[in-house]
């Protein structure tokens with residue numbers, strides 16, 4: 872049986888509401904965010920010039936890149952000013968006190 876791999880990235884208690892956590896499952900830069908009690912995982916790399924989004928500003932479901940203010944929806948990775956552009960998003964879940972990210976892109980960020 873083959874399929875996308877779920878990788879444990881953090882203890883669930885370490886991901887605080889509204890405080891993005893940078894993790895590196897298999898070397899991939901991923902940002903895990905708990906917002907309104909729900910978990911999201913997005914690429915920690917802006918679609919513009921690859922600035923880490925960890926340092927960005929989170930407001931609701933929108934994260935603003937710290938470098939040039941591109942804004943992305945953390946739910947689907949869409950760039951708000953041109954939704955045909957997007958960052959990658961990943962499936963994420965909690966199990967046995969751990970947060971796991973699935974390393975198959977839910978959406979191709981291009």
Ligand code: FES
Nearest residue numbers: 917919920936939
């Ligand atoms: S690198 Fe993110 S807006 Fe430019």
